[in-house]
Amino acid sequence: MVQTKAERIKNTLRRTRERRKHQIPRVYQLKLQNLSKKDEEKLNRLFLEAKWFYNCIVADIENRLSGNTWKLKEVEIKTPEGLEKREIKQLSSHMRQGIVERIKRSLYSLKKAKEKGIKVGKLSFKSEVRSIPLKQYGTTYKISGDKNRVKIQGIKKKFRVLGLHQIPKSAELAEAQLVKKPSGYYLHVVCYLPKKEVLKEIKEKQVKEPVGIDLGIKHQLTLSNGEKFSWYIPETERLKKLQKELSRKQKGSKRYQKIKEKIRREWEYINNKRRDVQSKVISYLKKFLLIAVQDDNIKGWKEGYFGKQIQNTGIGGITARLRSLATLIPVVFVDRYEPTTQVCSFCGNRQKISLSERTFKCQKCGVEIDRDVNSARNVLRVALSRLADPLKSALPVDCGEVTPVEWVYSPR
Incomplete structure (x- = not known):
């Protein structure tokens, strides 16, 4: 037929x-x-x-x-x-x-x-x-x-x-x-x-350990295992100089267009550096069995007091890349209103902590821990509490008992 x-x-x-x-x-x-x-x-x-x-x-x-x-x-x-x-x-x-x-x-x-x-x-x-x-x-x-x-x-x-x-x-x-x-x-x-080929390549380099991520301003990424990632790629001096020259040229003239093209090239150079850092960070995070991250309002940070820091680090691109990475490995986004900073990752006690305090001192169990590491561990705790029972085997050996309602993360 x-x-x-x-x-x-x-x-x-x-x-x-x-x-x-x-x-x-x-x-x-x-x-x-x-x-x-x-x-x-x-x-x-x-x-x-x-x-x-x-x-x-x-x-x-x-x-x-x-x-x-x-x-x-x-x-x-x-x-x-x-x-x-x-x-x-x-x-x-x-x-x-x-x-x-x-x-x-x-x-x-x-x-x-x-x-x-x-x-x-x-x-x-x-x-x-x-x-x-x-x-x-x-x-x-x-x-x-x-x-x-x-x-x-x-x-x-x-x-x-x-x-x-x-x-x-x-x-x-x-x-x-x-x-x-x-x-x-x-x-x-x-x-x-x-x-099959892509997943096989990832699993060969993977470690059987989940990780929680806390996004921040001083340290862009803080992991639940204590590792911290910081980078800052500001506007170059050449870009500032070209922008000054552009302001002195007549709009629409040939010299105006030439300088504008140079500015575009300089911006491309800066953005390439930022994307390169993002790619290296995502490549490192691929090795973990599960990634948990809080769905923070990065746009709100940029519109607030931290606009320049957010722009010069491109931290918003990390969350976007993690969403696309979710097709290959489990990536869990925790609600942005979850009080991960105010809760002790050891005993679960909740207390207020100001932004200037960089060390979390629990009033109940007396433990002292880095504020961002504490938050990252709480992000991982909340994410794992929402997963099905078979995936709980992904926890490190020294993590303690896990239940759908409560989980205590033991220090590594």
């Missing part, structure tokens, strides 16, 4: 969904190398056409967001002289479909936010598009691993890329995004890895 095109697509999607149940997504970053001036001109043109296409749809969403929007080959753009028509030459049909889907997802998110009572506006125009969706591997982009080359739809030349060695041979390549950054052009490739 001959299958129709719709049936073939339906069966392919069903098989893909079945495979995805046994796979884990990972994103790998590849950098386009050895670009000539002509190459940069072509890539700039691609991102320019993406901006034109996006703004054209946003200008009249009700009429233009239809089933055939991606077929537009000519768009109207606003110039100082008025509206002008521009031809879409390099932006392929698959890329246009990806941009249309991106706009639909943005509208859906605005709708959901509005239903929750959040004040939202309309989709705004973009002065610059910095990422283009490449929906399908083999069509919108293609990688030849033996030659370290990548072919992007709409551009004849194959670009040399750096970073292909990161992708395992067992990875299944899916969609990607062509990203424009101040430091160059990148390809963010989504790969699906076999879940």
Whole structure:
């Protein structure tokens, strides 16, 4: 029996969904190398056409967001002289479909936010598009691993890329995004890895011990075993100097744009350093059998007295990374209103303690312990008390008796 095109697509999607149940997504970053001036001109043109296409749809969403929007080959753009028509030459049909889907997802998110009572506006125009969706591997982009080359739809030349060695041979390549950054052009490739291989790699390095985490300002992370992690990556002196120069330039001039681009590159350098620290911390935390962390209001900390400290450490990114890590190992988030700081981790006595007191002195049992370590142990206690009985075997040997109602953490 001959299958129709719709049936073939339906069966392919069903098989893909079945495979995805046994796979884990990972994103790998590849950098386009050895670009000539002509190459940069072509890539700039691609991102320019993406901006034109996006703004054209946003200008009249009700009429233009239809089933055939991606077929537009000519768009109207606003110039100082008025509206002008521009031809879409390099932006392929698959890329246009990806941009249309991106706009639909943005509208859906605005709708959901509005239903929750959040004040939202309309989709705004973009002065610059910095990422283009490449929906399908083999069509919108293609990688030849033996030659370290990548072919992007709409551009004849194959670009040399750096970073292909990161992708395992067992990875299944899916969609990607062509990203424009101040430091160059990148390809963010989504790969699906076999879940068994990833979990096996984690378990080989894992220790049979759970850990509680207390987030803070002085020490960004304090673990229940007494370890502390501190880092501080402030704005560089070069960034401050460039910002002063920018304030003296005429807005919109060529020198203004050049300095603005230098500022973007400096910000990218700072953010890369912060993400590098986050990655190293998460890599270390992977070795624990279970991670417990309090769901603190990091945004409230930043809007309060600790805005600069939160920004210069990027501690909010740790909780976001831990949520994504929960697909591989157990990560338990304790309620932010749980009084972990005020409770003794030895006897369970609750007492008030001011922010200036860095040592917890229990008025009942007389124990003295570091304030943050005490909090981290209480976070772990609360998390373990909510778990099912089989997972209680994950406790260290010297932890004492555990019940669903009460648990006492013995010092290591």
